[in-house]
Amino acid sequence: MKTARYLSWADIKKHNPCADQYRAAHKLFGKRKRIKVTVAAAVAVADQFYFAWLAEKTLSAQALAEYRRVKAQAWAQAYIRQEGER
Numbered sequence: 001m002k003t004a005r006y007l008s009w010a011d012i013k014k015h016n017p018c019a020d021q022y023r024a025a026h027k028l029f030g031k032r033k034r035i036k037v038t039v040a041a042a043v044a045v046a047d048q049f050y051f052a053w054l055a056e057k058t059l060s061a062q063a064l065a066e067y068r069r070v071k072a073q074a075w076a077q078a079y080i081r082q083e084g085e086r
Contacts, residue, residue, distance in 0.1 A: 004036055005036070005037040006034040006035065006036055006037060007034060007035055007037050007054075007058075008033060008034040009025070009026075009029050009032070009033055009034065010033075011058065012025045012029075012054075015054075015057040015058070017053065021049070021050055021053060024048055024049045024050070025049065027048070028045055028048065028049060052071070055067045
């Protein structure tokens with residue numbers, strides 16, 4: 001059984017986000033002090049929040065390496081798909 005993961009407003013603030021991301025996080029959190037981290041929740045706000053910044057600031061070294069690997073693979077697949085449409 002996996003342990004639920006949460007992201008707190010304090011976690012965001014301690015990494016000194018830029019003004020735009022501060023406002024985006026504040027809007028995302030509303031009055032809550034923490035939110036449960038799920039894929040569904042991240043996808044729902046992906047167009048409102050810069051998750052790459054959050055990943056770089058909060059993931060462990062192992063998790064960050066995996067994030068970067070998967071991200072690179074996704075960008076490569078998107079590029080190949082785009083080239084195929086030309």
